[in-house]
Amino acid sequence: xxxxxxxxxxxxxxxxxxxxxxxxxxxxxxxxxxxxxxxxxxxxxxxxxxxxxxxxxxxxxxxxxxxxxxxxxxxxxxxxxxxxxxxxxxxxxxxxxxxxxxxxxxxxxxxxxxxxxxxxxxxxxxxxxxxxxxxxxxxxxxxxxxxxxxxxxxx
Numbered sequence: 427x428x429x430x431x432x433x434x435x436x437x438x439x440x441x442x443x444x445x446x447x448x449x450x451x452x453x454x455x456x457x458x459x460x461x462x463x464x465x466x467x468x469x470x471x472x473x474x475x476x477x478x479x480x481x482x483x484x485x486x487x488x489x490x491x492x493x494x495x496x497x498x499x500x501x502x503x504x505x506x507x508x509x510x511x512x513x514x515x516x517x518x519x520x521x522x523x524x525x526x527x528x529x530x531x532x533x534x535x536x537x538x539x540x541x542x543x544x545x546x547x548x549x550x551x552x553x554x555x556x557x558x559x560x561x562x563x564x565x566x567x568x569x570x571x572x573x574x575x576x577x578x579x580x581x
Contacts, residue, residue: 428457428490436484437461440477447509449499457492462499462506466513469498504573511536511574518577519543524570530577531564540567541574 433451441448446469449462463469463477478496485492505511514533521529521543531545543564550557 427455428453428459428485428492432485433459433461433481436481437463437477439484440480446473447507447513449506449510457490459492459494461494461496463496464499464510464513474498502575502578504575508536508538511541514576519574520577521566521574522572523566524572529564533574534563540565542566 430451430453433453434448437448437451441463445467446463446465449464450460451462452460459481461477461481463474474496478494481494481496499506499510505514511533515535517533518530519533521531523529529543529545531543534542534544536542543566544561545564546559547562548557549560
């Protein structure tokens, strides 16, 4: 069986000097290898083909028979790695918390431990007739949420 560590090392070699980053590598017991990469500007099919050929050139089909699939992490799919949070900082995202609140807002910042989401909140100031919308920063640890994903908008 092909080891995940081996495939990750091969992908890391290909990624060197590129703006792409590795999201995930999965290997099934039947040796189906699925590699997901991402890029702030999106993933080009030509680069997936190039990475696929690079991986195939480093693995020996005589030694292990495998199926290989290389693609993008998928727009609208939950983030899996910190780099996806960093790539989408300043953009609109959707967050589902463990207490099942679905929030939409701007991903303000992210680090290894937490991220900040800026949401619009209605606030009625004292003496005002109508509430007004104000920005509120909400901080989350990654353990507090079920998912975060890029919000696709057709405005």
